[in-house]
Amino acid sequence: MENNVLKIGIIGLGVVGTGVVKALSKFDNIKILKAAVRNKNKKREIDVQYITDDPFEIANDPEIDVVVEVAGGVDPCLDVLKTAIKNKKHIVTANKELLAKFGDEIFSLANENNVTVLYEAAVAGGIPIIGPIKTTLRGNEFNKVMGILNGTTNYILTKMEEDGVSYLECLKDAQKLGYAEADPTNDVEGFDTMFKIAILSNIVFHKKIDYKKIYREGITKITQDDIKCAKELGYKIKLIGLAQKLENDELDIRVHPVLVEENSMLAKISNAINTVQLEGAPVGSVMFTGPGAGEGPTASSVVGDILAIAAEISYTDTILPSTRVKTDVQAKQADILNTKNSYFLAINAQNARGTIGTIGSVCAENNINLQSILQKGIKEDNTALIVVITETSYEKDIQNAVKKLNEQNIKVTNLIRVI
Amino acid sequence: MENNVLKIGIIGLGVVGTGVVKALSKFDNIKILKAAVRNKNKKREIDVQYITDDPFEIANDPEIDVVVEVAGGVDPCLDVLKTAIKNKKHIVTANKELLAKFGDEIFSLANENNVTVLYEAAVAGGIPIIGPIKTTLRGNEFNKVMGILNGTTNYILTKMEEDGVSYLECLKDAQKLGYAEADPTNDVEGFDTMFKIAILSNIVFHKKIDYKKIYREGITKITQDDIKCAKELGYKIKLIGLAQKLENDELDIRVHPVLVEENSMLAKISNAINTVQLEGAPVGSVMFTGPGAGEGPTASSVVGDILAIAAEISYTDTILPSTRVKTDVQAKQADILNTKNSYFLAINAQNARGTIGTIGSVCAENNINLQSILQKGIKEDNTALIVVITETSYEKDIQNAVKKLNEQNIKVTNLIRVI
Numbered sequence: 001m002e003n004n005v006l007k008i009g010i011i012g013l014g015v016v017g018t019g020v021v022k023a024l025s026k027f028d029n030i031k032i033l034k035a036a037v038r039n040k041n042k043k044r045e046i047d048v049q050y051i052t053d054d055p056f057e058i059a060n061d062p063e064i065d066v067v068v069e070v071a072g073g074v075d076p077c078l079d080v081l082k083t084a085i086k087n088k089k090h091i092v093t094a095n096k097e098l099l100a101k102f103g104d105e106i107f108s109l110a111n112e113n114n115v116t117v118l119y120e121a122a123v124a125g126g127i128p129i130i131g132p133i134k135t136t137l138r139g140n141e142f143n144k145v146m147g148i149l150n151g152t153t154n155y156i157l158t159k160m161e162e163d164g165v166s167y168l169e170c171l172k173d174a175q176k177l178g179y180a181e182a183d184p185t186n187d188v189e190g191f192d193t194m195f196k197i198a199i200l201s202n203i204v205f206h207k208k209i210d211y212k213k214i215y216r217e218g219i220t221k222i223t224q225d226d227i228k229c230a231k232e233l234g235y236k237i238k239l240i241g242l243a244q245k246l247e248n249d250e251l252d253i254r255v256h257p258v259l260v261e262e263n264s265m266l267a268k269i270s271n272a273i274n275t276v277q278l279e280g281a282p283v284g285s286v287m288f289t290g291p292g293a294g295e296g297p298t299a300s301s302v303v304g305d306i307l308a309i310a311a312e313i314s315y316t317d318t319i320l321p322s323t324r325v326k327t328d329v330q331a332k333q334a335d336i337l338n339t340k341n342s343y344f345l346a347i348n349a350q351n352a353r354g355t356i357g358t359i360g361s362v363c364a365e366n367n368i369n370l371q372s373i374l375q376k377g378i379k380e381d382n383t384a385l386i387v388v389i390t391e392t393s394y395e396k397d398i399q400n401a402v403k404k405l406n407e408q409n410i411k412v413t414n415l416i417r418v419i
Numbered sequence: 420m421e422n423n424v425l426k427i428g429i430i431g432l433g434v435v436g437t438g439v440v441k442a443l444s445k446f447d448n449i450k451i452l453k454a455a456v457r458n459k460n461k462k463r464e465i466d467v468q469y470i471t472d473d474p475f476e477i478a479n480d481p482e483i484d485v486v487v488e489v490a491g492g493v494d495p496c497l498d499v500l501k502t503a504i505k506n507k508k509h510i511v512t513a514n515k516e517l518l519a520k521f522g523d524e525i526f527s528l529a530n531e532n533n534v535t536v537l538y539e540a541a542v543a544g545g546i547p548i549i550g551p552i553k554t555t556l557r558g559n560e561f562n563k564v565m566g567i568l569n570g571t572t573n574y575i576l577t578k579m580e581e582d583g584v585s586y587l588e589c590l591k592d593a594q595k596l597g598y599a600e601a602d603p604t605n606d607v608e609g610f611d612t613m614f615k616i617a618i619l620s621n622i623v624f625h626k627k628i629d630y631k632k633i634y635r636e637g638i639t640k641i642t643q644d645d646i647k648c649a650k651e652l653g654y655k656i657k658l659i660g661l662a663q664k665l666e667n668d669e670l671d672i673r674v675h676p677v678l679v680e681e682n683s684m685l686a687k688i689s690n691a692i693n694t695v696q697l698e699g700a701p702v703g704s705v706m707f708t709g710p711g712a713g714e715g716p717t718a719s720s721v722v723g724d725i726l727a728i729a730a731e732i733s734y735t736d737t738i739l740p741s742t743r744v745k746t747d748v749q750a751k752q753a754d755i756l757n758t759k760n761s762y763f764l765a766i767n768a769q770n771a772r773g774t775i776g777t778i779g780s781v782c783a784e785n786n787i788n789l790q791s792i793l794q795k796g797i798k799e800d801n802t803a804l805i806v807v808i809t810e811t812s813y814e815k816d817i818q819n820a821v822k823k824l825n826e827q828n829i830k831v832t833n834l835i836r837v838i
Contacts, residue, residue, distance in 0.1 A: 019701055127705055136551075138723050263687075284545060284710045299701045303701075304556060
């Protein structure tokens with residue numbers, strides 16, 4: 001770092017990269033030397049002095065102090081960042097997929113090379129969450145972290161509830177507005193939330209997390225019937241990422257839709273807003289809410305990380321959150337079948353006498369107590385929609401009960417966990 | 420710092436001090452050498468190796484690296500901390516009154532002596548807020564910070580709403596539960612919130628704040644009628660601290676009750692919970708929620724600050740949030756009369772024909788448009804309760820209108836701002 005000016009190379013000049021360049025313009029002690037993009041000839045609203053289409057040119061440039069990666073995806077980012085780290089460059093990245101899949105490798109390499117990797121923007125966009133967990137809240141033992149971590153799916157669920165239209169119509173609407181991609185799989189099937197809860201679990205519990213062992217369910221099966229019945233019972237439906245410590249010290253990490261009480265704080269998180277709740281001792285429960293994506297919010301977190309590195313290197317000021325918590329301990333991750341939850345079941349049954357009785361006895365045989373049961377009239381095809389909310393039960397018991405009910409032609413059309 | 424062990428002297432072993440001692444016990448690299456208390460002979464549930472009743476013994480002890488002050492109040496804490504700073508000790512404090520009144524003096528002295536003063540616990544208890552503003556969110560220009568910053572008053576307002584009983588009864592209940600002190604002035608008249616919003620304004624806007632210029636109103640005048648009428652119109656009443664940048668670059672800083680829409684996030688903050696909302700660019704709006712006081716939450720923030728100092732001094736790890744933003748610029752603070760708000764007026768009037776007409780014309784003469792008006796029947800004494808909500812108007816206009824109405828025997832019994 002010459003003359004107290006931090007020299008940056010940025011990989012990616014999309015929405016987020018553009019926001020970062022704009023937000024950095026007011027800081028005299030930070031200079032963007034180079035940007036790497038896919039298409040060098042594209043017209044851009046911002047001015048960067050040198051643009052290349054080869055990201056390794058940045059990773060190998062001896063003048064650059066910090067590589068800022070806001071391109072996303074594993075290929076070529078993994079190789080580019082590893083090269084940059086070997087060249088003793090600090091890293092700021094917003095790449096949740098890369099960190100969830102290759103975090104251990106990247107952080108080991110960074111420790112060997114004595115450089116810092118910061119990634120506040122990788123989880124919950126503009127919300128400060130990685131920093132507070134590592135600094136202000138560092139004296140705590142956490143037992144739970146839970147959040148609405150994906151703006152696209154929260155937007156779709158909010159629209160389904162407000163406009164009363166189907167998942168597919170809301171998805172199209174989200175795609176038109178730019179909230180969802182042409183191939184929405186990463187968001188709607190819960191992959192994005194899975195990467196984020198993997199990263200959060202790592203820093204909250206100080207354990208290595210195998211993202212492939214995380215139970216994952218998206219929102220594509222949620223119907224208008226689910227949303228209306230949930231509402232009638234006083235609930236809304238949200239997609240959450242959850243990680244909690246079980247009594248046997250296993251970590252229960254999962255991504256799936258849940259019912260949340262309509263009067264809860266979680267139910268108020270609408271549209272593309274994100275939230276993260278932490279529970280630990282001695283602090284108790286704290287909640288962080290804000291914009292989970294977009295140019296400004298993501299740039300805010302990326303710039304915070306860059307300023308932290310600038311401050312730490314120059315020693316003019318000292319504000320640096322540490323790199324990822326170092327740990328060699330692999331987490332024991334719980335099987336979803338061994339977890340306990342309350343459940344909402346949507347059931348479609350022939351309007352035969354005794355159906356409700358059968359539901360009750362199948363549940364009882366499987367150690368499941370019922371909390372509410374609601375029959376929603378008889379349809380034209382002589383079937384009835386019945387919704388059930390159970391008390392806290394084992395997942396394996398509820399899966400058994402669902403199987404038994406289906407065998408008796410009492411079709412469980414949806415199962416959603418309740419928190 | 421010998422053998423990589425940070426040596427602590429703690430001033431105050433009340434609820435918070437006890438929590439700090441407990442929470443530090445699991446950290447091998449931190450040792451509490453001495454504690455100063457008022458009564459040395461009191462039985463305590465925790466074990467500290469040396470207890471004194473002279474806090475200067477800690478400030479002057481050459482072995483101590485960090486003085487942790489959780490006693491509260493200006494006297495003797497100001498002199499003790501100044502002595503400690505001159506002796507090159509770092510400071511961690513939860514003392515909002517001291518920082519709001521003497522922050523400039525303390526931070527100047529700390530800069531001269533090259534020591535750090537951290538104070539995460541001084542605002543909003545266990546909620547990380549000072550750290551995130553100074554680190555993750557540091558690239559932002561903020562235009563507003565607002566919060567429910569006092570648990571006692573929020574508890575009282577919640578009880579008034581839930582139980583339908585008077586302010587005084589709820590205060591007694593809060594005193595019985597230990598949520599309010601025997602002399603509740605500091606909380607219920609808004610002084611505590613004023614100190615906290617002064618500290619937040621300083622770090623959010625990078626300006627010196629004169630706490631004596633902050634407009635302050637407590638909750639002692641809030642009646643059941645206010646709460647019921649607010650509810651009927653779709654609002655709840657909360658005590659907030661607010662600081663925002665005006666167009667003329669003045670800061671509008673104030674503490675008073677407000678009406679908040681019952682469906683808003685703010686309305687969900689019940690009992691002793693605190694919340695802080697920040698608005699800035701590029702991040703947008705973020706909100707931090709959690710326990711605002713108590714042994715565990717306050718200890719969490721104090722311990723976070725101690726660990727930050729331990730990490731920074733030892734250079735084994737680097738996580739330190741900086742000291743207070745240095746600035747020599749005094750804020751221009753706006754007069755409440757020049758601010759704009761929407762208003763809720765509770766009016767008691769003789770049941771004379773034309774009263775509503777008079778209210779309307781007095782408001783119109785003072786440039787005030789009405790949004791809602793609600794007459795709540797006729798009482799036995801032939802007076803009527805009328806509530807009015809105005810559109811956004813100047814405070815000076817509303818104050819003039821209130822004066823004019825009172826002169827015509829239309830008594831404005833309460834005025835509460837609406838957000």
